[in-house]
Each structure stands twice: as C-alpha cells, then as structure tokens.
Amino acid sequence: MWFKRDLRLQDHKPLKLACESELPAFLIYLFEPSLVADPHYGTRHWRFVMQSLLEMKDALEKQGHHLFICFEEAEPFFRKLHESFEIVTVFSHEETGIDLTFKRDITMKKVFKELGISWVESPTNAVQRGLMHRNGWRKTWNSIMYAPLEQPDLSRLKCVDLSDVSLSQFNQKIPEEFTNEDSRFQPGGISHAHAALESFVYRRCADYNASISAPGPARTGCSRLSPYITWGNLSIRQIIHFLKANREHIPHKRGVNSFKSRLGWHCHFVQKFESEPRIEFENLNRGYDDIRTEWNEHYFEAWKTGNTGFPMVDACMRSVVETGYLNFRMRAMLVSFLTHHLWLHWAKGSPHLAKQFLDFEPGIHYSQFQMQAGTMGVNTVRIYNPIKQGYDHDPDGAFIREWVPELRGVPQELVHEPWKMSSMEQQMADCVIGKDYPSPIIPDIKASYKRASNILWSKKGSSEVKQENKRILKKHVKKR
Ligand SMILES: Cc1cc2nc3c(=O)[nH]c(=O)nc-3n(C[C@H](O)[C@H](O)[C@H](O)COP(=O)(O)OP(=O)(O)OC[C@H]3O[C@@H](n4cnc5c(N)ncnc54)[C@H](O)[C@@H]3O)c2cc1C
Known part of the structure; x- marks a missing residue:
C-alpha cells in the first residue's frame, strides 16, 4: 500500500x-x-x-x-x-x-x-481518468459522493513481518525540520481535520457567507478544510456523508449549502487539470500565447516579498508567506495584480504562491491562476483594483496593520493610500513613503487597468481565441 x-x-x-x-x-x-x-x-x-x-x-x-x-x-x-x-x-x-x-x-x-x-x-474523490468530455459529470459526482464510504477493515490487514525485509538499505532519516512544530500553520492529521469540520459545521459556519471575501474574518469564518482535503486527511465523500448524517443538527444551513457547492468546484477544477495537465506551463487558450512576453525582475521581487507599495497586496502576500493561508478573493487579487497591473506572465508567479499555500492542489491552483490571469478565454475578464479591495474588505485597515507593521501609525482614512499623506503626516505616522514603506511600484493603477483591459478584451474577440474557446468548451464544459 x-x-x-x-x-x-x-x-x-x-x-x-x-x-x-x-x-x-x-x-x-x-x-x-x-x-x-x-x-x-x-x-x-x-x-x-x-x-x-x-x-x-x-x-x-x-x-x-x-x-x-x-x-x-x-x-x-x-x-x-x-x-x-x-x-x-x-x-x-x-x-x-x-x-x-x-x-x-x-x-x-x-x-x-x-x-x-x-x-x-x-480514483481520488470524483476525478475521472481518461475523460473525453463533461456530459454526465455532475451526476457521476453525486453518485460517487453519496455511495457508501470505502471503509478498510484493519483487523483483516496482515502486516508483513518487517524482520523479513532488509529495511536498513533504505534511507529512513527524515529531515529534522519536517518534525519540528510551527504553530503559524494549520497542523496536519486526521483528528485536526475532523475537529475543523465539526467546528465549522456547528459553529463557525454562521459567518461563512459574510466573511468569505475579507481576508481577516475568512480565517475563522471559512471552513479551513483545504489542506486536509489536499493531503487527503479527509475525503470529500467523508465531508458529504458528515453533512448528510448531521443535517438535522446543522444550525446554519445557508452557509453549509454554499460550502457544499464549493466541494463540487474542487473536483471540477482538478478534473480540468487531469484532462489537460499542460496548463501547468501553457495557456489553456493558446490564443493568448503572444501576450506578457516581457519580464521585469524588480516587479516580481516586489510582488513576492510584499513590497509593492499597495498596502492590501503587500498585507495579503506577507500574511500568506507567514501562515500558509489566504482566502479566495485575496488569492485572486494577488494574481490579478501580478498579471494585469504588473503585466507579468502567470507561469512564473504560480510556483511562488504554490509554495506558500499549505493547501497547494495543482488542479485548482493552475486552473485558478489562468482564470484570474484571463488566459482561459471562456471566462469574463476580471481585473481587481487593489485599493478598492482594501476599502471593501478591510475597511478599518486592521488586516493591513497586522501584516504591514510599517503602516501601523498611518491614520485609518489613509491606510489604503498612504502615498497621499503629506510629509508632515508621514513624519507623524512614523512612515516616510519611499523610505519606511515603498512608493507604489506602478504610478497609475487606472492606466495599468486600462492597458490590461484593452489587450485582453481585444484578444477575446480574436479568431484564435474564439477557435480555442470551442475546443475548451467541448472538453471541459458539459453540453447544455
Ligand atoms: C489563484 C488561486 C489559487 C488557488 N489555489 C488553491 C489551491 O492550491 N488549493 C486549494 O484547495 N484551493 C485553491 N484555491 C481556491 C480557494 O481559494 C481555496 O480553496 C480556499 O480559499 C480554501 O479555504 P477554505 O478551505 O476555508 O475554503 P472554503 O470556502 O471553506 O471551501 C471549502 C472547500 O471547497 C474547495 N474550494 C473552495 N473554493 C474553491 C474554488 N474557488 N475552486 C475550487 N475549490 C474550491 C476547497 O477544497 C475548500 O477547502 C485557489 C484560488 C485562487 C484564486
């Protein structure tokens, strides 16, 4: 085994x-x-x-x-x-x-x-190998999820006598850092997975829909089950069975229903990668192959280290580096900033974030990276404004202050746009822009938005992108 x-x-x-x-x-x-x-x-x-x-x-x-x-x-x-x-x-x-x-x-x-x-x-969860199209996929998902659990009867397991096997020939020295505790990250293991599932379903789920978009509240309001699913501490079917068995006792049914639909998305995205693994390296829609051909290492370093001068971007990057977790919307914003505002290729950014996400699941990760970068063709173009995301999802700037200590003294009304502080305000906030905290790496966010939007929308109308869309829809989306 x-x-x-x-x-x-x-x-x-x-x-x-x-x-x-x-x-x-x-x-x-x-x-x-x-x-x-x-x-x-x-x-x-x-x-x-x-x-x-x-x-x-x-x-x-x-x-x-x-x-x-x-x-x-x-x-x-x-x-x-x-x-x-x-x-x-x-x-x-x-x-x-x-x-x-x-x-x-x-x-x-x-x-x-x-x-x-x-x-x-x-098969893992409801992912099917060798699938040629998606017709009937959802029905199969349901039948797999509601089928009985595949329970091993460990009393029947006849473990081999280890003295019969010469095990000394194998390297059993596991790097020490793998065995050290680090309380910044969610702990692995079956019991932690079940504890997270129960606390979410019975208690934390009350705030699910309200907290899903905000990086601070999402830490407790979302299920936080993703690493347990990625590393298999829990199967998705176990979660579905748990929800079914406890449906009478679930206090917040709305939240649980939204959560449940995301479990389907999990398999949907992994299925996409299973059917087209080349998207680890190449655009899903080949019509976008001639964009983002230039590289800027300075931009990339600033993005990776959370030093772009855009407080919400920097707070999100620093928090995920420190804790291994970030909610969906803020992951999308980080990719959007990299690929649209900095106009850098998604393929170089994805391993960096994979390494940070404790729940790195290649199928979801690469599909989402491409979706946010706008290289799928079949989805609408979405470009996040990182300043607006800050005002909307961290209105009092608490998340920014937690992760970007340089901005702790900045008044609330300026924490999302600290470059607007006068030099007197900068001195009083103990934060001189360009010295203590970077000036915005791109001077005009509206201009970078416009450039990305123009290119992507004009590409979307091109015959190459449209041609590829037909192939993609046939392969990854069910016929209506
Ligand atoms: C650029 C980018 C990269 C991502 N990379 C990963 C990744 O490597 N691994 C990963 O598990 N998720 C990834 N996601 C999806 C999503 O952000 C996380 O699943 C979610 O934030 C995990 O937190 P949670 O368990 O509290 O989620 P909840 O909101 O509680 O959702 C429950 C479960 O549903 C699944 N799920 C939730 N949202 C999505 C989604 N949009 N697509 C597919 N499945 C979803 C996950 O398994 C999750 O654990 C990515 C999203 C983006 C935008």
Whole structure:
C-alpha cells in the first residue's frame, strides 16, 4: 500500500483492497527527494505530511500494524524492495499532480510492468481518468459522493513481518525540520481535520457567507478544510456523508449549502487539470500565447516579498508567506495584480504562491491562476483594483496593520493610500513613503487597468481565441 496525498485510514479504497487481499501487506510513505526539492513545495507542506503520518502510524501500531516512512525516490525504492521481498500488487490512489509526479507515475507504470507487479490505482474523490468530455459529470459526482464510504477493515490487514525485509538499505532519516512544530500553520492529521469540520459545521459556519471575501474574518469564518482535503486527511465523500448524517443538527444551513457547492468546484477544477495537465506551463487558450512576453525582475521581487507599495497586496502576500493561508478573493487579487497591473506572465508567479499555500492542489491552483490571469478565454475578464479591495474588505485597515507593521501609525482614512499623506503626516505616522514603506511600484493603477483591459478584451474577440474557446468548451464544459 503506497500512500501519497491520501493520508487517512477511512474511506480509503486502496487500503480497503489491501486489507481484503489476504496478502501480507507493507504500508509505505515515500518522501521523494525530487518532490521535496520541487519549487512548488516547501517545509510547511512536508511538516503537514509528517504530522499526518505520525498520527496514522500511531493508530496503526495500536492495532499491530506498521507504516514504513523513508526518504527515497519511488523507482529505486520499489526496485530494491522487490529484490528482497516479492511484491505482488501495489495499491494506491490516482494522483492528479504536477508534471513531476505525472512523469513519476508514467515511469512507475513501466517499472511495475517490467517487474511483473500489478498496480491497482483507485480514483481520488470524483476525478475521472481518461475523460473525453463533461456530459454526465455532475451526476457521476453525486453518485460517487453519496455511495457508501470505502471503509478498510484493519483487523483483516496482515502486516508483513518487517524482520523479513532488509529495511536498513533504505534511507529512513527524515529531515529534522519536517518534525519540528510551527504553530503559524494549520497542523496536519486526521483528528485536526475532523475537529475543523465539526467546528465549522456547528459553529463557525454562521459567518461563512459574510466573511468569505475579507481576508481577516475568512480565517475563522471559512471552513479551513483545504489542506486536509489536499493531503487527503479527509475525503470529500467523508465531508458529504458528515453533512448528510448531521443535517438535522446543522444550525446554519445557508452557509453549509454554499460550502457544499464549493466541494463540487474542487473536483471540477482538478478534473480540468487531469484532462489537460499542460496548463501547468501553457495557456489553456493558446490564443493568448503572444501576450506578457516581457519580464521585469524588480516587479516580481516586489510582488513576492510584499513590497509593492499597495498596502492590501503587500498585507495579503506577507500574511500568506507567514501562515500558509489566504482566502479566495485575496488569492485572486494577488494574481490579478501580478498579471494585469504588473503585466507579468502567470507561469512564473504560480510556483511562488504554490509554495506558500499549505493547501497547494495543482488542479485548482493552475486552473485558478489562468482564470484570474484571463488566459482561459471562456471566462469574463476580471481585473481587481487593489485599493478598492482594501476599502471593501478591510475597511478599518486592521488586516493591513497586522501584516504591514510599517503602516501601523498611518491614520485609518489613509491606510489604503498612504502615498497621499503629506510629509508632515508621514513624519507623524512614523512612515516616510519611499523610505519606511515603498512608493507604489506602478504610478497609475487606472492606466495599468486600462492597458490590461484593452489587450485582453481585444484578444477575446480574436479568431484564435474564439477557435480555442470551442475546443475548451467541448472538453471541459458539459453540453447544455
Ligand atoms: C489563484 C488561486 C489559487 C488557488 N489555489 C488553491 C489551491 O492550491 N488549493 C486549494 O484547495 N484551493 C485553491 N484555491 C481556491 C480557494 O481559494 C481555496 O480553496 C480556499 O480559499 C480554501 O479555504 P477554505 O478551505 O476555508 O475554503 P472554503 O470556502 O471553506 O471551501 C471549502 C472547500 O471547497 C474547495 N474550494 C473552495 N473554493 C474553491 C474554488 N474557488 N475552486 C475550487 N475549490 C474550491 C476547497 O477544497 C475548500 O477547502 C485557489 C484560488 C485562487 C484564486
């Protein structure tokens, strides 16, 4: 049983199959050095994984089972293991991941075939492999979600006697930073996932619709389940079953209904990536390939470090770097600022944010990046004004002051546009613009809006974009 981004012991088809197989079972998690080094991932992710694994290991050991964790690439690991221990079948979930895991899986398919090992993969959530169109997709989603949970009967698991296998040949030294605590981030693990689900459904959900757009209130008002879903501490079906079983006792049904529809979006976006993984590197709509061809490293650095001189942009970037979380609208605004106002290509910005988001889910991430950058063609062009977003979603500037300490002394009415302070006001606020806090990186936000809007709308009308739209609608959207 090869665990990947499915770090739980319930509603787990591969584990269920392993329990039922009657074969001696060996449960494995591999920290793959190439994946650990990949620019999309950072210590925050591997720490979350380690926390999840330790909880699983503990639960398994209580039932007399083992979970073997090591720091090895998949191919040499399975080849070496097979030399000392005959592998009959490998059970795992299908993974819709970045190019690196996609290529790893292609290699592993060949390796398992060559070694005579059968590889039994089960679908993840409601994502379907090899899908050619979306007709009937929603119906299938419902039937998968309301089907019984795939519950492994761990009492039937016959864990292999580890002394039979020479395990010393494998690197079991896990980098120390993966095991350190860091209270800035949500902790990983099944029990934390269930606690977040319960506190959201019974209590926090009361403010869901009201707080979803504001970066401060969203921290407690949204479910915060995304990392638990991404790393598989909870399956989406477990959440749907929980909602169904408790529907009589749910106090805030409206919020829960909005939340529930987003669980469908989750699979919808991952499905898009599963069907067209090239969108990690290329525009979904090829009609946009000739825009944003120039690069400005100074702009990029300012965006990455939260030093653009636009308080809401900087607060959002600094908070996600510090905590691993940002609500949907502010993620969209960061991408909008990068791609529309700074006019930089989305492809360079996406690994940076992936590395910050504790919930990095390649399918959602790349689809959303392209949607916000306006390179899908089929969606309307949306360009966020970061100053307006500040006034709308952080009216008293509390979020800005929390994350941009340079602006703490700035009066409330100027905190969204600190460059409007007179030099006397700057001195009194202990914030000299251009010295203590940057001047706006682009002098005229209306002009950058206009440039992006003109280019994108004129592209949208072009024959190349329209032609591509037909292909995209056929592949990713169901027929009406
Ligand atoms: C540029 C950009 C990148 C993003 N990258 C990711 C990512 O890597 N991983 C990720 O899980 N979400 C991503 N999102 C979507 C969304 O921002 C997060 O899912 C959400 O903020 C997570 O917080 P929550 O669990 O409290 O969400 P809730 O609002 O409580 O939603 C519940 C669940 O529904 C799903 N969901 C919510 N919104 C969306 C959405 N718009 N699209 C698809 N699924 C959604 C998530 O699984 C989420 O956990 C991205 C959005 C943007 C604009």
